[in-house]
Structures are given as C-alpha cells and as structure tokens.
Amino acid sequence: MxxxxxxxxxxxxxxxxxxxxxxxxxxxxxxxxxxxxxxxxxxxxxxxxxxxxGSAMSYKLRMWVSLTPFVLWLITGITGTILLVAPLAAQFGLTLPVSLTDTLHTYLGFAFFGLSFVHIALNWSTMKAYFRKLSS
Structure with a gap:
C-alpha cells in the first residue's frame, strides 16, 4: 500500500x-x-x-504495452497459418490473399518484436523476481 x-x-x-x-x-x-x-x-x-x-499514466502504459503485443501475436499467428495453408488451398482451387497476408504478417511481426522489448523493460523487476525464483 x-x-x-x-x-x-x-x-x-x-x-x-x-x-x-x-x-x-x-x-x-x-x-x-x-x-x-x-x-x-x-x-x-x-x-x-x-x-x-502508481500514476495512472504508468498503469495505462503498462496495460497497453501488455495488451497490444497479445493482439499482434494473435494476428501474426492467424496470418502465419494462412501463409502456411495457402499452397494447399490453391490445390483445391481456393485463392487466399497471400500478398496482403504476407505484408501484414511481416510488419505486425516487427511491431510485436519491438513491443516485446518495451514490455520486458516496463516489467523488468517482475522478470528478475521470476528468474530468482527459478534459480532458487
């Protein structure tokens, strides 16, 4: 408190x-x-x-830097799955938007990667506590 x-x-x-x-x-x-x-x-x-x-700003920042990578991870997973099954779908005559999906997958993947570092930096003390627990 x-x-x-x-x-x-x-x-x-x-x-x-x-x-x-x-x-x-x-x-x-x-x-x-x-x-x-x-x-x-x-x-x-x-x-x-x-x-x-803490301040409302730090709480809101931590909240958004935690939620946004989750959404990006979800979209990157979906686009990755589309890219994986697109060749198989093409054999059955189904055309998937591979070019758009590839672009989304690439750029959102970079955003996810970058925000992951921000997330780790904002939660570094918690991460240290996790590692201490693992080593003890």
Missing amino acids: RGKWTGPDGAEYNWKDMLLLLHVRERVEVFASYEDDELKADVIIINGQRFVG
Missing part, C-alpha cells in the same frame, strides 16, 4: 489517504504481483471503487 495511488476520479492518494478510506465491513479486493521477493499491491478495489498503484 506504499507509494501513490490513483483513484477512480483520477485523484492521487498516498498510503495514509488509502488507510483512511478503509472502514469495517467494507468489501476490499487486492490484486498483487510478486516483485523483489515480496507481494506488491497493484490494484485495490474498495466498495467497487478501483485504486491503481
């Missing part, structure tokens, strides 16, 4: 403010990740109101 928190209204709260928001018998959900050998709260939901750890 240390650090800054961004509330649903965009206002920033410190840990003391967050503690003042907690009351007995309220519903509280905490979403945490494991970093540097300790649990770190990423999102706290108090009575349906969502509070995000």
